[in-house]
Amino acid sequence: MSDVLARNKVKVIGEGSRVMMFAHGFGCDQTMWSMITPAFMKDYRLVLFDYVGSGGSDLTAYSLEKYGTFRGYVQDVFDIADAVDLTDMIFVGHSVSSMIGMLASIERPELFHKLVMIGPSPRYLNDGDYYGGFERSDILELLEMMEMNFSGWASFMAPLAMNNPELPHLTQELERSFIAADPAIAREFAEVTFLSDHRQELPNAAIPTLIMQCSDDSIVPMEVGEYLHRQLKNSTLRLMKAKGHYPHISHPEETVSLICEFLQ
Numbered sequence: 001m002s003d004v005l006a007r008n009k010v011k012v013i014g015e016g017s018r019v020m021m022f023a024h025g026f027g028c029d030q031t032m033w034s035m036i037t038p039a040f041m042k043d044y045r046l047v048l049f050d051y052v053g054s055g056g057s058d059l060t061a062y063s064l065e066k067y068g069t070f071r072g073y074v075q076d077v078f079d080i081a082d083a084v085d086l087t088d089m090i091f092v093g094h095s096v097s098s099m100i101g102m103l104a105s106i107e108r109p110e111l112f113h114k115l116v117m118i119g120p121s122p123r124y125l126n127d128g129d130y131y132g133g134f135e136r137s138d139i140l141e142l143l144e145m146m147e148m149n150f151s152g153w154a155s156f157m158a159p160l161a162m163n164n165p166e167l168p169h170l171t172q173e174l175e176r177s178f179i180a181a182d183p184a185i186a187r188e189f190a191e192v193t194f195l196s197d198h199r200q201e202l203p204n205a206a207i208p209t210l211i212m213q214c215s216d217d218s219i220v221p222m223e224v225g226e227y228l229h230r231q232l233k234n235s236t237l238r239l240m241k242a243k244g245h246y247p248h249i250s251h252p253e254e255t256v257s258l259i260c261e262f263l264q
Contacts, residue, residue, distance in 0.1 A: 004083040008049040008076060009056040012084060013037070016044040018113075019086050023077065025095030025119070026193050027157075027178045027186060029055025032094070035252035039260075047084055051076050053185040064188055070100055070196060077104045081111050090263065092116040094248065095219070096193045103198065105207045115209040116259055119245050120228060121220045123197040130199070133221045139194045146187040154178035160218050163244030170250055202231040209235040210262040212255070216243040236262060 022033045030048040050057040066072040090113055093101040098120030105112040124132045145153040158175035209232050213225030229237035238258050242251035
């Protein structure tokens with residue numbers, strides 16, 4: 001058990017009895033939650049972690065064989081839940097973690113009470129009449145850029161994804177987070193994320209779910225949030241005033257208030 005806690009750099013904080021697990025997005029780690037966790041400390045027990053390959057996790061535990069699909073990341077969630085003895089938790093997932101949490105909830109529903117999805121997408125690529133926001137050529141170009149010039153990719157991607165030019169320190173923080181990653185692992189995680197398609201699984205999801213869709217998100221267009229809401233039978237869609245793909249960093253108050261409203 002302790003090896004899972006060390007492997008995923010698991011941190012348990014807060015005074016409440018209800019459990020909230022916070023799962024970070026691609027290119028990030030658990031520090032990205034620091035703006036919103038204080039709001040939940042009194043009423044919840046908060047479980048923070050880094051996926052294997054991200055942040056302060058044990059990079060030697062990473063293999064493409066295991067983490068070449070979402071399956072490996074879903075297993076990280078199960079391992080942590082079992083190690084900390086979690087059931088009936090509120091799972092807060094950012095971006096790619098929204099789908100990881102959903103897949104986990106389909107397989108082991110007893111672990112989950114509610115799902116909160118921040119900037120979720122079941123598929124990033126356009127496909128027929130489905131609008132995901134990217135063409136395959138866009139993603140392949142992005143992956144090639146990561147391979148050729150990782151720091152160039154980070155400084156290109158951070159302002160685009162944050163999309164709050166009036167708050168340049170947040171863009172710098174995100175760029176630092178991108179740069180800190182292992183380039184080879186980050187590229188593999190990007191490929192797994194951006195070429196994924198989990199539309200088939202949506203009808204199997206039954207846990208009450210909050211979809212938080214940002215306005216003017218360059219990663220996940222509005223149509224995706226609306227599509228998810230139509231497909232997830234037990235979902236609530238909230239369109240945020242927050243711009244960009246990281247509302248928990250750029251607009252923590254709005255993020256907290258929408259989550260609290262849903263949890264009541």
